[in-house]
Amino acid sequence: MTRIIDGNAVASEIRDDLGDAIETLADAGSRPGLATVLMGDDPASQTYVSMKQRDCEEVGIEPHHVDVPGDAAPETLYETIDDLNENPDVHGYLVQAPVPDHVEYREVIRRIDPLKDVDGFHPENVGRLVAGDARFRPCTPHGVQKLLEAADVDTEGADITIVGRSDIVGKPLANLLIQKADDGNATVTVCHSRTDDLGEKTRSADVVVAAVGVPELLDGSMIGEDAVVIDVGVNRVDADTEKGYELVGDVDFESAKARASAITPVPGGVGPMTRAMLLYNTVKAASLQTGIDVDLP
Ligand SMILES: NC(=O)c1ccc[n+]([C@@H]2O[C@H](COP(=O)([O-])OP(=O)(O)OC[C@H]3O[C@@H](n4cnc5c(N)ncnc54)[C@H](OP(=O)(O)O)[C@@H]3O)[C@@H](O)[C@H]2O)c1
Structure with a gap:
């Protein structure tokens, strides 16, 4: 009998297990916050962003969102990034890909504070991962590892x-x-x-x-x-x-x-794991920034 690996069930366990860490941080006055940034109005991206917002609400992470017009200059997006880097209520954020053609995605990633880079795409975080000292594992690969473990x-x-x-x-x-x-x-x-x-x-x-x-x-x-x-x-x-x-x-x-x-x-395999690991990274980011130790699943 072939086993069907149920990503929804594994993701749901991870989300439940994150609950205690989220409450510990919230009780100390630092409820984890995740921001999504969407440049333009691509319908698929809008769906992904709203799913991430909903996931946050379900587990007690504070969702934030910034829309940037699709025809804005790259500098407008950079200003948003700079603001998020400074915002103490936002412990992690991501700029939803793809960005419009006139924006250089690599430059966008480089501007994100590596401590808030919950996608794990910043070169510093990529380097740490390769060196065996990962800070934020990118969500999908991490989700695959968790599925294999489960x-x-x-x-x-x-x-x-x-x-x-x-x-x-x-x-x-x-x-x-x-x-x-x-x-x-x-x-x-x-x-x-x-x-x-x-x-x-x-x-x-x-x-x-x-x-x-x-x-x-x-x-x-x-x-x-x-x-x-x-x-x-x-x-x-x-x-x-x-x-x-x-x-x-x-x-x-x-x-x-x-x-x-x-x-x-x-569906029902890796997809829910990717979403769960974004929440995991947000909680980890909040813990790293506040110095409050929490147990992560
Ligand atoms: N479930 C989730 O949470 C999740 C998350 C991320 C992505 N995805 C899905 O995963 C898939 C891959 O995403 P991605 O972002 O990694 O895609 P990607 O950036 O387009 O990369 C695709 C990779 O597949 C290789 N490839 C393409 N055609 C091939 C072929 N015929 N034989 C062998 N290799 C081939 C490409 O080779 P070259 O490098 O030579 O071009 C490239 O390395 C997509 O369906 C995406 O929607 C799902």
Whole structure:
């Protein structure tokens, strides 16, 4: 029987466990605060931002939000960032990607106070992660690690193939999994669009993580017998549903499930974990900035 790794259940436990830390900080007069910044009015980004706001409200984190007009000069966004860096009620914040074309995203990230960089994208935080001294693990890779832990998957000595080398998923996840640490110690292969014979690399892995953005790219024939499959992908495909589409992952669920020992569904796998780990990083940021020690799950 293939185990379905329930991301909603694991995320819900993490959110519950964060409750005590949030109350400790709030009782000391420092309720954690998370701000979202949205430049422009991209509908998908608006949805993501409102989900993050709602998540905060549900766990007792104070949500803040700043809208910046899509046609504003980059300096307007920089001023918002400078204000958030100074605002003691905001312990963490993120600028929702993508930003409009006339804004240089890397420059935006560089201006964020690294202590408030709850996405973990600032070069200082990237460097610390690579050096094995992570301050904020980026939310999706951290969520994948927590899912593996919850599913009792021992990464030590495991052959893990990651498909995708993006700055937000593939690269940081590879760096985390090779660390000398209980949730690392894996032998990691990172694949991308120029990889030769992708199937050979995925079939030989104990754990396959797909973070590609191509609907159902990996099917069962590319999964080894009894492997663990973590599907990060979220793709909208046309379907005969009320909304006119459905969400599918980067893995063909049914054929991969027939080969795997455990697999995450889409939706309900990695997605809720990414959201939970943003809350985790916000609580950690509040603890670091206030000097108030809290237990993190
Ligand atoms: N569930 C969540 O919380 C969550 C969070 C983040 C992202 N996602 C989803 O995860 C997926 C990936 O996101 P991302 O931001 O990492 O994407 P990305 O920045 O577009 O990176 C995609 C990666 O996949 C590689 N790739 C593309 N086509 C390939 C192919 N045919 N064979 C092998 N590799 C291929 C690319 O290779 P090159 O580098 O050579 O171009 C790139 O490294 C998307 O569906 C996204 O929506 C989900």
